[in-house]
Amino acid sequence: MLDEMFSYGLDISMLSDYIPLMGNLPMDVLLKEWQDTVQAAKAFHTNKLRIFAGSLSSQSLDEKDWELCTERLKFLCTVAEREGVYTVVETHPGTAADGLDSTLQLLRQTSHPALKLNLDFLHMWESGADPLAAYERLKPWMVNIHLKNVEARQWLEVFSPDNIYSPSGSRRGIVALADGEMDCQAIMKRLILDPTQAPVALEWFGANPFQILKSELGWLKGLESGLKPEKVEVTGT
Numbered sequence: 001m002l003d004e005m006f007s008y009g010l011d012i013s014m015l016s017d018y019i020p021l022m023g024n025l026p027m028d029v030l031l032k033e034w035q036d037t038v039q040a041a042k043a044f045h046t047n048k049l050r051i052f053a054g055s056l057s058s059q060s061l062d063e064k065d066w067e068l069c070t071e072r073l074k075f076l077c078t079v080a081e082r083e084g085v086y087t088v089v090e091t092h093p094g095t096a097a098d099g100l101d102s103t104l105q106l107l108r109q110t111s112h113p114a115l116k117l118n119l120d121f122l123h124m125w126e127s128g129a130d131p132l133a134a135y136e137r138l139k140p141w142m143v144n145i146h147l148k149n150v151e152a153r154q155w156l157e158v159f160s161p162d163n164i165y166s167p168s169g170s171r172r173g174i175v176a177l178a179d180g181e182m183d184c185q186a187i188m189k190r191l192i193l194d195p196t197q198a199p200v201a202l203e204w205f206g207a208n209p210f211q212i213l214k215s216e217l218g219w220l221k222g223l224e225s226g227l228k229p230e231k232v233e234v235t236g237t
């Protein structure tokens with residue numbers, strides 16, 4: 001299957017995992033799970049393995065929790081790095097990386113060269129941070145970007161994992177990039193003009209994904225041609 005996919009010029013830029021970083025799992029069990037996932041990333045020919053930084057908001061962590069979280073993260077980074085794989089933390093509510101300051105604290109306190117960041121602009125905006133200011137500060141760690149939008153702040157809960165993965169979960173509030181409350185146009189304009197190599201992934205949890213992918217690509221190409229008529233080509237990663 002992978003060979004067929006690669007033959008179409010498609011590749012997998014990042015693998016997502018949900019390792020219970022701050023759970024009660026004994027370290028040897030955590031290590032085995034992580035080693036298996038690192039091998040899965042290699043099997044999919046990607047050097048990026050995305051995780052969440054625990055399941056507690058940064059506000060609820062005391063000094064000891066931060067120490068535990070960053071020490072464990074450092075350990076995972078070291079194990080994955082030996083196999084040439086980056087450990088990529090995603091900005092997400094209800095985790096240690098739930099805002100700009102907390103994400104910077106996590107990155108700096110962990111202080112591992114193989115620790116990288118998946119910047120989810122909507123969740124950063126959700127935290128109250130200015131997405132473009134956050135982008136400038138977090139750029140040195142950023143290896144992947146998630147882009148999605150919401151009709152209005154009141155619907156942000158639609159993206160909570162409990163809802164989004166429930167077969168009967170609501171989809172109220174999920175809209176195309178250009179139609180939401182966060183200014184995706186300003187974000188995309190900055191990304192198009194910036195020489196970042198980080199892939200931008202459209203994170204679509206709603207209906208009709210193929211149709212949406214096509215219309216979103218059309219919107220992105222329109223933005224690009226307005227900014228850099230002859231230079232850039234948008235690809236669908």
Ligand SMILES: O=C(O)c1ccc(O)c(O)c1
Nearest residue numbers: 016092120159160161164
């Ligand atoms: O990767 C995920 O599982 C996931 C789920 C919900 C989100 O809002 C999100 O940003 C990522």
